[in-house]
Amino acid sequence: MPTPITRRTLLVSGATVGASALLGVPAASADAVEHGDVLVTPIAEVLDGGEQVTSLVLSARALGRVERSSLTASTFTVHVTATNPLSGEVAYEQDRLVTAASWTRRGAIALELEHGWGVDGGGTLQYMGEHGRNVVLDLDYVITQVEPLRGRGGSGAVVLDSFRQGRLSDPEVDAFAHHTSASGLNYRLFSPGRERGRGREGAALVVWLHGGGEGGLLTDGYAYYDNEAQLRANRGALGFATPEAQDLFGGAYVLAPQATSAWMLDGDGFAPLVLEAIEEVVAAHRIDVSRIHVVGCSNGGYMSLKMVAEHPETFASSVPICCGIGARDGSDTYFVSDDELAAMTTPTWLVHSADDTTLDAQANTVHAHERINGSIMSLYDNVTWDGITYPGHWSWIYVARNDPQHDGASVWEWMATTKR
Known part of the structure; x- marks a missing residue:
């Protein structure tokens, strides 16, 4: 039977579980403002050595309540699992280094990821040597908030607990x-x-x-x-x-x-x-x-x-x-x-x-x-x-x-x- 092609851009990221506990904020605390459904958009670029995911953009209504100065490169950790859609085998699974974090003009968070020639874990393709073909991988990014984001005006910590991965974007x-x-x-x-x-x-x-x-x-x-x-x-x-x-x-x-x-x-x-x-x-x-x-x-x-x-x-x-x-x-x-x-x-x-x-x-x-x-x-x-x-x-x-x-x-x- 032919192997069906799945749209690698439609994967759903696993939600970060227990972010409140990781941050030391009780889940029922009145000082914690939890908002789910954060859209994670992987941003890719075709480099001289092939395409890599170079950043992630996190979009959520809750971010409008965040004191922007509280965002740092260590606020979130990033883990990726890349699976070959034909063989079902994991091509790679690892943490990715966040090198910078910033705010976009639209109020989203951009996490810059280490990338470039010789950097593992960023590629969107896997070469299947036995068939001589490059296959576009299914990418599953898991984001974990490990440091607090402060709410504006002393409104308490903003904890992002649920992440949904969107389609891969390469302009x-x-x-x-x-x-x-x-x-x-x-x-x-x-x-x-x-x-x-x-x-x-x-x-x-x-x-x-x-x-x-x-x-x-x-x-x-x-x-x-x-x-x-x-x-x-x-x-x-x-x-x-x-x-x-x-x-x-x-x-x-x-x-x-x-x-x-x-x-x-x-x-x-x-x-x-x-x-x-x-x-x-x-x-x-x-x-x-x-x-x-x-x-x-x-x-x-x-x-x-x-x-x-x-x-x-x-x-x-x-x-x-x-x-x-x-x-x-x-x-x-x-x-x-x-x-x-x-x-x-x-x-x-x-x-x-x-x-x-x-x-x-x-x-x-x-x-x-x-x-x-x-x-x-x-x-x-x-x-x-x-x-x-x-x-x-x-x-x-x-x-x-x-x-x-x-x-x-x-x-x-x-x-x-x-x-x-």
């Missing part, structure tokens, strides 16, 4: 609307603001093709196809939706399809499905068809080359990142021939890191660069950003941060000024 991810093509291919779409893309010909369209870990899992009894991981695993698509990128493009739609498995498993089968999604977006929005760009990493790097090979008149530019092109004898399930590479006229900018141990840079990107006439190549020694060295396969970080440069132009600038 960048949530800006991409959910869609499914006529053939059933999931995709997410970012639309520029009304003030952008008003040129006579319409806005640009950037097509982001994800890596192998971000597809669906429809084998071994699973029915996992959630239209989420292609945005949460890295900043590849999100980078093009940032204000910086949108300014350079003068407004751009960003389309992020999700394979039902992995692009490399069936490039011939996926190519028409990706094209169909592109055509649907073009038909529904004011798109400048001379400015459709395809970008992809790893599996998606292969697929970006495959799309250009299959549809040479569609794309203004192609940016394959840490791509695979297959063994030269064609024995892999994925394969871009030397003849196809040599025939490519779409402006191409290839990006890779020399220390990539997943897809060898010389056998793939350098080989393709030597055969695609006029192509640009950015070959890095390693993947280091903001002082952190990541695995060598993760060269998509550079494109997501608009780092590659050629002849005085960044990769985003080059794309934004390239037309078919």
Whole structure:
């Protein structure tokens, strides 16, 4: 039987029991003002190493009675349990360090959580190595008030005893609307603001093709196809939706399809499905068809080359990142021939890191660069950003941060000024 997908955003947090006792306030004390039903909203951000929950927002009517100066970083403790929705196994369970506490403009409490590369307990995804897929975890946060909040005007302590977890919020991810093509291919779409893309010909369209870990899992009894991981695993698509990128493009739609498995498993089968999604977006929005760009990493790097090979008149530019092109004898399930590479006229900018141990840079990107006439190549020694060295396969970080440069132009600038 297929494993059903649960909405990880609809989990209910366990209520903190006995907060009054923990605070040393008798439950029946007239000096204690207890209010339940505190909404806990996990706030996530896609970092260079993937999405993490970076803060929690606590909302309750009772907070309007709290003396704000009584809130500190030690007022609440936070515990999280992350469960794989497919296997049912606990991926991690631990306390999370609250680094700061503050008040939002709307009178809610924001608890900042320790996060970043190498920090455990914040990730929203788990990589299932046996299946090669990233799965979005079910997250259950338990909040405990361990220090008092003073009521205004000497009204007594405010004790928050009952917590209800709301949906996961990631503003960048949530800006991409959910869609499914006529053939059933999931995709997410970012639309520029009304003030952008008003040129006579319409806005640009950037097509982001994800890596192998971000597809669906429809084998071994699973029915996992959630239209989420292609945005949460890295900043590849999100980078093009940032204000910086949108300014350079003068407004751009960003389309992020999700394979039902992995692009490399069936490039011939996926190519028409990706094209169909592109055509649907073009038909529904004011798109400048001379400015459709395809970008992809790893599996998606292969697929970006495959799309250009299959549809040479569609794309203004192609940016394959840490791509695979297959063994030269064609024995892999994925394969871009030397003849196809040599025939490519779409402006191409290839990006890779020399220390990539997943897809060898010389056998793939350098080989393709030597055969695609006029192509640009950015070959890095390693993947280091903001002082952190990541695995060598993760060269998509550079494109997501608009780092590659050629002849005085960044990769985003080059794309934004390239037309078919």
